[in-house]
Amino acid sequence: MVKLRGTGLSAVNYPTGMNLGGDPSQALIHATTSGSFVVSLSATDLGQGLRTVIGQIAAEALGVGMDDVVIDTADTDTGPHDMGTFASRATHRVGNAVIAAAQEAREALLDVAEDELEAARSDLEFDGQGNILVRGAPDRSMKIADIAAAAQFKYGRTIAGRGVYMKPRSPVDPETGAMDPDSTEAHACTVAEVAVDTDTGEVTVLSIRSAYEVGRQINPALVKGQIVGGAWMGMSHALYETTQPYYPDPAYSPKDFSEYLMPGAYEMPKIECVVLEYPSSNGPYGVKGVGEMTANSPIPAIVNAIYHATGVRIDELPVTPELILRGLDARARAARLAETSTTPDS
Amino acid sequence: MSPAMNVVGRSVPRSDGIGHVTGRTQFTTDRSFPGLLHLKIVRSPLHHARILGVDLSEAERVPGFVRALTHADVPHNVYTILGLIGVEPEEEFVLAEDRVRYKGEPIVAIVAESEDAALEAVARVKLDLEELPAVFEVEEALRPGAPIVTHWGNNTFMYEGHPCRRVRFGDVEAAFARADHIVEGVYNTKPIEQAPTETTACIAVPEANGRYTVYTNTQAVYFSLDNTAIILQVPGNKLHFVGGTVGGGFGGKVDVIVEPLATLAAMKTSRPVRYAFSRSEEMQVSSTRSAWRIYMKDGVMADGRIIARKVTSYADSGAYSRQTPYALTKHAANAAGPYAIPNVSIDAYCVYTNRQPSSAMRGFGITMASFAIEVQMDKIAEVVGLDPWSIHFINAYRDGDMKPHRKLVEDATLIETMQAAAGLVGHELPARFRAMTSARRPEGGV
Amino acid sequence: MGSKIVTFVLGGREVEVMVKPMTTLQAVLRYQLGYTAVKEGCRQGGCGSCTVLVEGEPVLACLLPAEDVAGQQVTTLESITPVDGLDPLQQAFLDASGFQCGYCTPGMIMVSKALLEHNPRPTREEILDALAGNICRCTGYEPIVAAVEGAAQAGAAPGAQRR
Numbered sequence: 001m002v003k004l005r006g007t008g009l010s011a012v013n014y015p016t017g018m019n020l021g022g023d024p025s026q027a028l029i030h031a032t033t034s035g036s037f038v039v040s041l042s043a044t045d046l047g048q049g050l051r052t053v054i055g056q057i058a059a060e061a062l063g064v065g066m067d068d069v070v071i072d073t074a075d076t077d078t079g080p081h082d083m084g085t086f087a088s089r090a091t092h093r094v095g096n097a098v099i100a101a102a103q104e105a106r107e108a109l110l111d112v113a114e115d116e117l118e119a120a121r122s123d124l125e126f127d128g129q130g131n132i133l134v135r136g137a138p139d140r141s142m143k144i145a146d147i148a149a150a151a152q153f154k155y156g157r158t159i160a161g162r163g164v165y166m167k168p169r170s171p172v173d174p175e176t177g178a179m180d181p182d183s184t185e186a187h188a189c190t191v192a193e194v195a196v197d198t199d200t201g202e203v204t205v206l207s208i209r210s211a212y213e214v215g216r217q218i219n220p221a222l223v224k225g226q227i228v229g230g231a232w233m234g235m236s237h238a239l240y241e242t243t244q245p246y247y248p249d250p251a252y253s254p255k256d257f258s259e260y261l262m263p264g265a266y267e268m269p270k271i272e273c274v275v276l277e278y279p280s281s282n283g284p285y286g287v288k289g290v291g292e293m294t295a296n297s298p299i300p301a302i303v304n305a306i307y308h309a310t311g312v313r314i315d316e317l318p319v320t321p322e323l324i325l326r327g328l329d330a331r332a333r334a335a336r337l338a339e340t341s342t343t344p345d346s
Numbered sequence: 347m348s349p350a351m352n353v354v355g356r357s358v359p360r361s362d363g364i365g366h367v368t369g370r371t372q373f374t375t376d377r378s379f380p381g382l383l384h385l386k387i388v389r390s391p392l393h394h395a396r397i398l399g400v401d402l403s404e405a406e407r408v409p410g411f412v413r414a415l416t417h418a419d420v421p422h423n424v425y426t427i428l429g430l431i432g433v434e435p436e437e438e439f440v441l442a443e444d445r446v447r448y449k450g451e452p453i454v455a456i457v458a459e460s461e462d463a464a465l466e467a468v469a470r471v472k473l474d475l476e477e478l479p480a481v482f483e484v485e486e487a488l489r490p491g492a493p494i495v496t497h498w499g500n501n502t503f504m505y506e507g508h509p510c511r512r513v514r515f516g517d518v519e520a521a522f523a524r525a526d527h528i529v530e531g532v533y534n535t536k537p538i539e540q541a542p543t544e545t546t547a548c549i550a551v552p553e554a555n556g557r558y559t560v561y562t563n564t565q566a567v568y569f570s571l572d573n574t575a576i577i578l579q580v581p582g583n584k585l586h587f588v589g590g591t592v593g594g595g596f597g598g599k600v601d602v603i604v605e606p607l608a609t610l611a612a613m614k615t616s617r618p619v620r621y622a623f624s625r626s627e628e629m630q631v632s633s634t635r636s637a638w639r640i641y642m643k644d645g646v647m648a649d650g651r652i653i654a655r656k657v658t659s660y661a662d663s664g665a666y667s668r669q670t671p672y673a674l675t676k677h678a679a680n681a682a683g684p685y686a687i688p689n690v691s692i693d694a695y696c697v698y699t700n701r702q703p704s705s706a707m708r709g710f711g712i713t714m715a716s717f718a719i720e721v722q723m724d725k726i727a728e729v730v731g732l733d734p735w736s737i738h739f740i741n742a743y744r745d746g747d748m749k750p751h752r753k754l755v756e757d758a759t760l761i762e763t764m765q766a767a768a769g770l771v772g773h774e775l776p777a778r779f780r781a782m783t784s785a786r787r788p789e790g791g792v
Numbered sequence: 793m794g795s796k797i798v799t800f801v802l803g804g805r806e807v808e809v810m811v812k813p814m815t816t817l818q819a820v821l822r823y824q825l826g827y828t829a830v831k832e833g834c835r836q837g838g839c840g841s842c843t844v845l846v847e848g849e850p851v852l853a854c855l856l857p858a859e860d861v862a863g864q865q866v867t868t869l870e871s872i873t874p875v876d877g878l879d880p881l882q883q884a885f886l887d888a889s890g891f892q893c894g895y896c897t898p899g900m901i902m903v904s905k906a907l908l909e910h911n912p913r914p915t916r917e918e919i920l921d922a923l924a925g926n927i928c929r930c931t932g933y934e935p936i937v938a939a940v941e942g943a944a945q946a947g948a949a950p951g952a953q954r955r
C-alpha cells in the first residue's frame with residue numbers, strides 16, 4: 001500500500017447579496033419604559049447566529065449594553081418586511097437597517113435628553129454604556145432607561161426608530177450581461193493537504209488551511225464557526241456527497257443518512273484559519289458576509305491536492321475512490337504504452 | 347470608522363446558546379396543538395407520466411382519514427416561486443393535474459388524524475399512469491426531439507429572449523487566436539442535498555379571528571407568506587407566519603412547498619395541520635443543489651496571463667426551475683472568478699429534465715464555478731510552467747478593474763488574502779508578489 | 793392488538809403512558825409527554841438527534857418501541873438540566889460553541905454524557921468513537937469534540953487537586 005501526499009491551492013471571491021429584484025430589509029426599534037430596546041425584524045436565524053450578531057450591531061448603534069437589546073424576529077405580525085436569510089445577505093442588509101433605525105431612535109432620545117439635562121444637543125453624547133452625558137460636565141448625565149421612562153410618562157413621546165436598507169433592483173442587459181448584482185466581495189484562499197491510498201483510492205484530507213477576508217467581523221467566534229463548518233462541508237462535497245451517485249442515470253438515490261455519504265467526526269482534518277479585516281464601504285461597520293463562501297475554496301483545493309499527490313486530474317464531483325483508481329490505472333497503462341513504443345530518436 | 351467599539355468585534359456568547367444546550371429552543375415541530383392533523387403526500391412513482399386516473403375510494407375508508415386535496419382544491423395551482431420578483435412563466439404545479447414530470451411529484455395530499463393513518467391512506471390511493479419518455483441529461487434535453495418537460499414547451503429557462511444567461515465582454519475569439527496556450531476543461535458535478543438536520547416543516551393553525559397562523563422553519567418568512575397568499579388566493583393579512591428558529595437551512599428551506607398545502611388543509615378542515623418532510627422526502631423529493639456541467643476554455647499567454655475565457659454552463663434544474671434561474675445569473679456574474687480577464691464570453695443554461703427539482707444551496711451558482719475555475723488555474727500553471735501561487739497572483743483582480751459583467755471591482759483583497767494564506771502555511775512568496783496590493787492599478791498599467 | 797399501559801422512570805420520576813403497539817419511544821417522549829429535546833432528524837436511526845439514555849446507555853429513541861423501556865430508567869436532556877444553571881457538559885458545549893443551529897445538540901450532549909459517565913477521561917479517539925453515530929451539518933464536528941474534551945478536563949479537575 002502506498003500513500004501519496006499532495007498539496008493543492010485555491011482562491012475564491014464571494015459576493016454579498018443578490019438584488020435582481022431589488023433587495024430590501026427593514027428594522028423597527030422601540031424603547032420600553034424600563035429602558036430596553038426591542039428590535040423587530042423578519043430575518044431568520046439558521047444557526048449562523050444572526051440574532052446574536054444583530055443584537056451586537058443594535059447595541060453598538062444604540063449605545064447600550066447587549067442585555068438592553070431584545071431581538072424579536074420572524075413574526076410577520078410584528079416584524080417589518082425582509083427578503084429572507086440567503087445569499088450571505090442577512091448581516092449586511094439587516095445590520096444596515098438596524099443602524100438606520102437606531103440612529104432615528106437616538107435622535108428621539110436626544111430630543112428628551114435636551115430637555116431633561118437642560119443642555120444643547122451639540123453638547124450631548126452617548127457613552128456606549130447606556131448613558132447620555134453632557135460633554136465636559138461629568139456630573140450631568142442620565143441613564144437611557146430614565147430618559148425612556150421620562151419620554152413616556154412626562155413628555156408623552158415615543159423613543160423609536162425605523163430603518164430600511166435596500167440594494168436597488170438591477171436589471172441584467174440580456175445581450176451583454178451587464179449588471180450590478182451584489183454589494184461587496186469577500187475573499188478566501190485555501191491550501192489543502194491530502195494523502196491518497198493507491199490501493200483503495202481513498203483520500204484522507206490531512207489539513208485545510210485558509211485565509212479569509214470578510215470585511216469587519218461582528219463576532220469573530222461566529223465567523224470562525226462558519227469557517228470550520230464550511231471547511232467540513234467543502235470536504236464533504238469534494239469527496240462524498242450526492243443524491244444521484246450514477247448521475248445522469250436516476251436509477252438509485254439514497255433515502256437516509258446511512259446511504260447519503262458525509263464524513264463524520266473521524267474524518268475531520270486539521271483546520272486552521274486567519275481572518276483579515278478590510279471593512280467594506282457599504283456594510284454595517286464594514287461587514288461583508290461569510291455565510292456561504294466557506295464551503296467553496298476547500299473543494300478545488302482538495303481536488304488539486306489529489307492531482308499533485310497522484311498525477312490524476314479529476315474534473316468531476318464528488319471524487320470517489322473509483323474515479324481515483326480508474327485514473328491511476330489509466331496512468332499506469334499510459335506509462336506502459338510509452339515504454340513499449342519508445343521511438344528510436346528519444 | 348468610529349475608533350472604539352463596545353460590542354462589535356467581540357465574541358459575545360450566542361443569545362440562543364442556553365436554549366440549544368438545554369433543548370428548550372423550540373423548533374417548528376416541537377409545538378403541539380390539540381386536534382392536530384397530519385398531511386402526507388401521494389407522489390408520482392414515475393419520472394414522467396400522464397395521469398389517467400386517481401382512485402381515492404380505498405384511501406377514504408382508512409380509519410382516521412379526514413380528507414384528500416387535489417389540484418382542483420388549490421385556487422392558484424400553477425405558480426413560480428420567483429414570480430414575486432417578476433420571473434415568468436408560472437410553471438410549477440402545487441398538485442399535479444394531467445402530467446407528472448419527476449419521480450416524487452405531489453399528486454394528492456391526504457389529511458388524517460394521525461401520521462400513521464395518513465401514510466396508510468397514501469398507500470391506498472390508486473394511480474393510473476401512462477409512462478412517458480423522460481430526459482435526464484442536460485445536453486440531451488436541448489437536442490431537437492427531446493421529450494419536453496415543461497408545460498409551456500421549452501427545456502431551457504428563457505432569459506429575455508435568450509435560452510441562456512449571457513455575458514459578452516471583449517473579443518474572445520480574437521484573443522484565443524493570439525494566445526500562446528489554450529487550456530480547456532469539462533467539469534461535471536452531481537446533485538447535492540442541503541441536508542439540514544431538521545427537515546422542512548410547518549404547522550398551520552386556524553385562529554379564532556379567521557386568520558391562520560403558520561409556524562414554519564422557512565429561511566424567508568415573507569417570501570413564504572406572499573407565495574402562500576398567491577397560491578391560496580387570500581389576502582396576505584389573513585396569514586400570520588411565525589418562524590426564525592431553523593435547524594439548518596443551507597438553501598434547503600427557501601422553496602415554498604409545505605406552507606401552502608398545510609394552510610389549505612387547515613382552511614378546509616378548520617383544524618391545525620402539520621406537514622413535515624420525512625428524511626427520505628428531504629433527500630429524494632425536495633430540491634437539491636443542481637448538477638452542473640461547465641465547459642471552460644481559457645486563452646493564456648506564456649507569462650501566465652489569462653487573456654480570454656469562454657464558458658458554457660448547464661445547470662440541471664430538474665422538472666421545475668424554482669430558484670435556479672437566479673443561480674445561473676449569479677454564476678454568469680462570477681464565472682471569471684477573482685481574476686482580471688479582458689475577454690470573456692459566458693452562456694449559462696438553466697435546463698429542465700425529469701429529475702427532482704434543484705434550487706438554492708449555500709454558494710448558489712458559485713460553488714461549482716469556483717471548483718471549475720480553480721482546477722482550471724491549476725492546469726494553467728502546469729501548462730505555462732509556473733507554480734499555482736504565481737498564476738493566482740499574476741491574474742488577481744484589483745480595485746478599479748472591470749469585471750466581465752461590467753461592474754468595477756471594489757473591496758478587492760484577493761492578493762492580501764493569498765499573502766496571508768502563504769504566511770499561514772509557511773510558503774515563501776517571491777518579493778514581487780509580497781509587494782503586490784489590491785489597490786487600483788496605476789493609470790495605463792496592466 | 794390494543795394499546796397498553798407502559799410504566800417507566802423518566803428523569804427519576806415514574807410515568808405511565810398508554811401506548812399503541814410499535815409506537816416509538818421518540819413519539820411517546822415528544823408527542824405524549826412533551827419532551828421535545830428528543831429531536832427527530834430522521835426517524836430512521838441515521839442521525840442520532842433522538843438519543844436518550846436507557847439505564848445509562850445511549851439509545852436511538854426513534855428505533856426503540858416504547859414498550860421495551862417498561863420498568864427502566866430513561867434520561868433525556870431535560871432530565872440532566874439542573875433546576876438552576878447548567879450541567880458541566882452543557883456549560884462545556886456553551887463555552888466551546890459546540891453548536892450552530894442546535895438541532896443536533898441534544899443528541900450530541902446525551903451520547904457525550906454516557907461517554908463521560910463510563911469514562912471520565914476519554915482519549916480523543918474515544919470521543920470520536922462515541923460521536924460516530926451522530927450527524928451535525930453545521931459545525932464540522934471540531935467544536936463538538938472540543939466541548940467534550942473541555943467537559944472531561946473540567947470534570948478531571950477535582951481529581952487532579954486530590955493528588
Ligand code: FES
Binds near residue numbers: 833834839853854
Ligand atoms: S431521529 Fe433517531 S437517529 Fe435520527
Ligand code: FES
Binds near residue numbers: 897927
Ligand atoms: S448544530 Fe446544526 S446540526 Fe449540529
